[in-house]
Amino acid sequence: MTAIQRLPERTPFNYADLTDYREGQITSLALIRSKGVNMTILAFDSEQLLPTHQTPGPALIQILDGTAYFTVGNEEVILPQGKSLLIPAGVPHSVIARERFKMLVTSILPLD
Template sequence: MATFEKEIIFNLENSIEYTNGGVISKQVTKSLGGNLTLFSFDKEQGLSEHKTPFDAIVQILDGEAEITIGGKPHHLKKGDCIIMPANIPHALKAVERFKMLLTMVRQE
């Protein structure tokens, strides 16, 4: 998966499109310290419950999402952010179409 070109100005929200009935992901950058990935979700689409060994920060760029962390639902809209702790089950669902930037931070 290719990453974005360095030293080029870009707009995160405009860097990923929506697809009807689906989910799209685009890797922005990846390193040993972590990675940044853009996602777009059509309404009612999502990611089933899972967990990762890394803290994950979600920044909503457009739309609305419900993010469940450890069984507790959180409603987020454009401009909102939340940290999903490492090793805690979490899931995402599009209340309305939404775009997000996911930042995965590797633990030391």
């Protein structure tokens, strides 16, 4: 069963408008939590860092506002607004906000 949270029904919306920036923080808004998929919006204030980590399934990143600076494996990837990135399962990655940005993360979870 899928729980869709915090999304307006029958009304057009913009993902970037669903959460605000907070000074000195990374904020998150969970939209969908299910057995196989999670969707979360993250809003990074400038100079915030999400340290190197790995995910058990692939993660699809969509930049909603600003520009994100990822390190995927040993490679730096710059993602401006409107661009997307697929990070394979198990690949170490991190992200830094050199400026404010928002992203939508769709995580595919293994169905053990």
